[in-house]
Amino acid sequence: MAVVALSVVERRLDAVRAVLSGAPVAEVARGVGVSRQSLHTWVARYLLGGVAGLANRSSRPMLSPSRAPDEVEAAVAELRREHPRWGARRIRLELLRADPPWHPGEGLDAAAVPSTATINRILLRHGLVKPRPRKRPRSSFVRFERPGPMQLWGIDIVGGIELVNPVTGELREAKIVTGVDDHSRFCVMAQVVERATGRAVCLAFAKALAAYGVPEEVITDNGKQFTARFAKGGEALFDKICRNNAITHRLTQPASPNQNGKVERFHGTFRPEISEQGPFVSLVEAQGAVDVWVAHYNAERPHQALDEQAPVMPADRFTPTKDEAMLPLWVPPSLEIAPGPAAGDAQVTAAVEGPVIVATDRPRRVPGSGAPVELDKVAPASGNMTVGRQQVWLGPERSGQVVRVWADCDWLHLSIGAQRIKTLRSRLTVNDLDVLAARGAWPAGDPPAAARARAREGVVEVERTVARTGNISLGNKAVAVAELLAGRRVGVWIEDHAPLIFFDPATRTILRTRPNTLSPGDQYTLQQAVPTGERPRPAVEPVTVQRRASATGIIAVAGQKVPLGRIHAGATVTVHAAEATLAIELPDGDTRVVRRTNDNAVRSMKGQRPRTA
Known part of the structure; x- marks a missing residue:
């Protein structure tokens, strides 16, 4: 059917x-x-x-009392036609202004301004926007923002400005070094440069620091202008400026521009609008157009991310921290392209306009004088650091640490955290010192306190690495130190008619003493001799050693004999040698403590081996 x-x-x-x-x-x-x-x-x-x-009928009402008035629709459509890049939110913020710059004196009442959704529908009805599919709701995104200004700057490099040769008509692209404050979206830096080299980026950064003060943190990508993260060694100039001004430098993960999203979003607004004004005939003309745009952006343009209900400019939320009472701004001498101020002026100054960036009260070094210089370097992963043309071995364990280098034509003094770690003969020439000064080294003061030579007749200090056999070489002679110290760097205190003192160079505590087999005066011919510091001192912490009791039950520690009794004859005991006592752990579990009768250093760690017939 x-x-x-x-x-x-x-x-x-x-x-x-x-x-x-x-x-x-x-x-x-x-x-x-x-x-x-x-x-x-x-x-x-x-x-x-x-x-x-x-038949089915439309449910649309004949009248809609809540529909936007015709004059509001006309104002929305007129703004969109005059400014094709303005969206619904920007149009709403402009309508909320009491005296808009596009039509002075014709601002709408706040109650008559429609919502962003209504403006979108008006634009759709008039065919001024293209309908787009629904996107992920804004409420699902997790946004972050620092609670105050000058806490974080986002810095990046962008292209988009074209320069034209007025003679040949050839076009070339210039770069802009940009910086945006995270809290206020205030543009702190927009410098046009011919090429985005490390020096050009640092010049723009130094100009922004001098104009607005020093932020707490900056975040950049992993470009070679900002960091040497993926380089083989050394430290980028941008990193050095951040470190010396106590600025935390944060880096985004590779291929993750969203981690520096605020400055990337700034580029989305800045680049199309500034490129429409080009091409420019010179960097000066391009910089003038950028400065006008940035001034309007900071002070007159409502920012949609700050407040959607009222027009808020970035300048309304930005407060610079430049204060005369704060610490002076540090910049490397290579960026000081203007003469310094008069003597006695200790405050670092900078010109915000023009090519002059900064001038300091640092003393000027005369090229060719051979005057000592100081510089900071980061120890590479290999532990083999280069100072000028001279290699210095620090060891992989010091990788990543900042090393302060004091250098002249005679000595190299290396310190970490105000603690001298190494002193060696310098192979640098006067020209090498001038090159270091041109690359950022500054005139040095006195050498480190522990490295200052003292008038000690017949006293020499050297450093050696203990071989696998426990020996070191002094004047082509093998000197036994201890197998326990194999592979360790030790200092040797050599004094006429006195035993050799082996000590830890970092703490200057005595490790061992051995008889001096050198002839008087031989210490002056030793290689890599360094100026003497303070005399090594006995270790404060107890030294643990082992001793084997003799047939009569006697042991000897640092030249002091201690009887244990015949009951312990031939037994191996552990002794904790402190500054004033000897604590002896006996085989039966008992501990005997005796007073030390001398201050001799402990020479051997292990007891004597049993003799075989």
Whole structure:
């Protein structure tokens, strides 16, 4: 049997005829699957319009009292046509301004300004925007923002400015070094440069620091202008400026521009609008156009991310921290392209406008004078650091540490955290010192206190690495130190008619003493001799050694004999040698403490091996 599908109008007509023939409305409505009110509506529409009245109709109301007035729609459409890049949120913020710059004196009442969604619908009705598919809701995004200004700057490099040669008409692209404050979105830096070299970036950064003060943190990508993270060694100039001004330098993960999203979003607004004004004939003209745009952006342009309900400019939320009472700004001498101020002026100054960046009260070094210099270097992963043309071995354990280098033509003094770690003969020439000064080294003061030579007749200090056999070489002679110290760097205190003292160069505590086999005066011919520091001192912490009791039950520690009794003859005991006592752990578990009768250094760590017949 064939089943005929009825249309909507036919089903409604059958229900209406059933009601008109006397069937109960409730039963007919239940059979059709609609409410009684809907069925009564069908009957009324059938009686007025016949079968045609049962067709579907639009539910749109005839009137909409809440619709935006015609003058509001006209203002929205006019703003969009005058500024094709303005979206609904920007148009709403402009309508909220009491005296808008686009039509002075014609601002709308705040109550008459429609919402962002209404403005979007107006633009769609007028065909001024293209309909787009629904995106992820803004409420699902997790946004972060520092609670105050000058806490974090986002810094990056962007292209988009074209320079034209007025003679040949050739175009080339310039770069802009940009910086945005995280809290206020205030543009602190927008410097046009011919090429984005490390020096050009640091010049722009130094200019921003001098103009607004020093932020707590900056965040950049991993470009070679900002960091030597992926380089083989050394320290980038940008990193050095941050470190010396106590600025925490944060780096984004590779290929993650969203981690520096605020400055990237700034580029989305800045680059299209500034490129429309080009091409420019010179860097000066391009910089002038950028400065005008930045001034308008900071002080006159409402920022949509700051407040969607009221127009807020970045300058309203930004407060610089430049204060005369704060510490002076540090910049490397290579960026000091202007003469320094008069003597006695200890405050670092900077010119915000023009090519002059900074001038300091640092004394000027005369090239060719051979005067000592100081510089900071980061120890590479290999532990083999280069100072000029001279290599200095520090060891892999010091990788990543900042080393302060004091250098002249005679000595190299290396310190970490105000603690001298190494002193060696310098192979640098006067020209090498001048090159270091040109690359950022500054005139040095006095050498480190521990490295200052003292008038000690017949005293020499050297450093050696203990060999695997426990020996070192002094004047082509093998001197036994201790197998326990194999591979360790030790200092040797050599004095006429006195035993050799081996000590830890970092703490200058005595490790061992050995007889002096050198002839008087031989110490002056030793290689890598360094100026003497303070005399090594005995270790404050107890030294743990082992001793084997003799046949009569006697042990000797640092030249002091201690009888244990014949019951312990031949036994090996552990002795903790402190500054004033000797604590002896006996084989039966008892501990005997005796007073030390001398201050001799402990020479050997292990007891004598048993003799075999």
